[in-house]
Amino acid sequence: xxxxxxxxxxxxxxxxxxxxxxxxxxxxxxxxxxxxxxxxxxxxxxxxxxxxxxxxxxxxxxxxxxxxxxxxxxxxxxxxxxxxxxxxxxxxxxxxxxxxxxxxxxxxxxxxxxxxxxxxxxxxxxxxxxxxxxxxxxxxxxxxxxxxxxxxxxxxxxxxxxxxxxxxxxxxxxxxxxxxxxxxxxx
Amino acid sequence: xxxxxxxxxxxxxxxxxxxxxxxxxxxxxxxxxxxxxxxxxxxxxxxxxxxxxxxxxxxxxxxxxxxxxxxxxxxxxxxxxxxxxxxxxxxxxxxxxxxxxxxxxxxxxxxxxxxxxxxxxxxxxxxxxxxxxxxxxxxxxxxxxxxxxxxxxxxxxxxxxxxxxxxxxxxxxxxxxxxxxxxxxxx
DNA sequence: CAAATAAGTCAACATGGCTGACATAACTTC
DNA sequence: GAAGTTATGTCAGCCATGTTGACTTATTTG
Numbered sequence: 001x002x003x004x005x006x007x008x009x010x011x012x013x014x015x016x017x018x019x020x021x022x023x024x025x026x027x028x029x030x031x032x033x034x035x036x037x038x039x040x041x042x043x044x045x046x047x048x049x050x051x052x053x054x055x056x057x058x059x060x061x062x063x064x065x066x067x068x069x070x071x072x073x074x075x076x077x078x079x080x081x082x083x084x085x086x087x088x089x090x091x092x093x094x095x096x097x098x099x100x101x102x103x104x105x106x107x108x109x110x111x112x113x114x115x116x117x118x119x120x121x122x123x124x125x126x127x128x129x130x131x132x133x134x135x136x137x138x139x140x141x142x143x144x145x146x147x148x149x150x151x152x153x154x155x156x157x158x159x160x161x162x163x164x165x166x167x168x169x170x171x172x173x174x175x176x177x178x179x180x181x182x183x184x185x186x187x
Numbered sequence: 188x189x190x191x192x193x194x195x196x197x198x199x200x201x202x203x204x205x206x207x208x209x210x211x212x213x214x215x216x217x218x219x220x221x222x223x224x225x226x227x228x229x230x231x232x233x234x235x236x237x238x239x240x241x242x243x244x245x246x247x248x249x250x251x252x253x254x255x256x257x258x259x260x261x262x263x264x265x266x267x268x269x270x271x272x273x274x275x276x277x278x279x280x281x282x283x284x285x286x287x288x289x290x291x292x293x294x295x296x297x298x299x300x301x302x303x304x305x306x307x308x309x310x311x312x313x314x315x316x317x318x319x320x321x322x323x324x325x326x327x328x329x330x331x332x333x334x335x336x337x338x339x340x341x342x343x344x345x346x347x348x349x350x351x352x353x354x355x356x357x358x359x360x361x362x363x364x365x366x367x368x369x370x371x372x373x374x
Numbered sequence: 375c376a377a378a379t380a381a382g383t384c385a386a387c388a389t390g391g392c393t394g395a396c397a398t399a400a401c402t403t404c
Numbered sequence: 405g406a407a408g409t410t411a412t413g414t415c416a417g418c419c420a421t422g423t424t425g426a427c428t429t430a431t432t433t434g
């Protein structure tokens with residue numbers, strides 16, 4: 001391996017370009033762009049382990065998202081999933097059908113409204129969801145542990161405020177409690 | 188609109204399921220799973236505005252990523268982009284070709300090594316990159332401003348530590364300085 | 375000069391988004 | 405009870421963006 005890495009790693013001493021600098025977005029705090037990049041890299045790696053585990057079963061990231069939220073919220077309806085994931089019914093149907101056919105999720109008609117298909121993870125589905133959750137929770141836990149004083153509160157609030165304002169109430173309703181309670185709890 | 192939202196929003200009072208709780212991943216701090224979900228929602232919305240702006244030009248998220256890093260690091264090589272984005276040469280080639288054909292990016296043969304195609308954003312490319320950066324930087328800036336005491340340092344360290352350990356040095360080399368300098372600067 | 379490297383290319387395929395149109399069952403309203 | 409609305413499912417096709425594998429070309433390096 002000889003080696004891209006060496007050039008990238010040595011950039012501070014030997015920049016790739018004569019001008020040596022980054023093009024700043026005029027009017028934007030250049031520091032913020034660094035956070036934008038960090039978020040890209042963080043998410044890139046956040047999903048990689050789970051994706052690899054899912055591939056063992058021929059599943060993809062879309063299946064993961066559905067299984068995750070169904071496991072977290074037993075009895076979730078299809079319409080709820082559409083709100084959460086912001087995808088179309090047809091996109092959801094494709095992965096949901098596979099999850100049901102392969103025995104990860106079961107559908108039960110709603111008791112009050114029998115048009116509804118309340119979704120539940122099967123035993124097998126719960127086991128997979130837990131395995132994936134554990135992978136991602138470990139990464140998050142490790143990152144929080146090294147983030148410094150007040151990391152839980154700050155991180156919870158930061159991520160929550162990245163959500164589009166109109167969506168925040170909806171997300172908060174899915175969480176175990178108000179965001180401020182979460183921000184305060186593990187600190 | 189009558190209305191999914193109402194059921195989701197009322198979950199704390201009227202849970203969808205008799206058991207009323209979430210299935211915890213045994214052995215995993217259940218609070219951490221909340222952070223996993225927050226990261227999903229944060230990223231979901233982080234990308235939406237920029238995606239919409241890109242659609243005006245018939246471009247997608249993949250184009251954005253390439254344009255962003257080329258703009259940030261003028262003279263970047265194809266091999267560097269592959270390392271950063273973790274995609275294959277063929278995937279990159281497709282979007283890069285479009286960006287070059289449409290005049291967002293130009294390629295210049297390397298001076299020392301004429302096999303290289305050093306990439307640069309054109310004036311038009313810089314303008315678009317800035318516009319997108321500004322959108323995302325504003326969102327991040329707003330989220331940081333409401334995240335509480337020490338938000339910059341904690342968030343920078345949190346996101347950086349979400350990156351796979353082996354990749355961190357590479358990312359750090361792309362940033363304007365060591366992560367600790369970034370974590371310390373805007374605090 | 376031979377080998378290694380940087381980049382590009384062709385072909386085929388998978389995943390997961392999208393639109394539009396239509397079907398079915400069950401609930402709600404008049 | 406008929407008519408309208410709602411929850412869900414489905415067919416068909418398209419697009420963006422990822423993948424593998426095989427091969428080419430130009431250039432640098434040993």
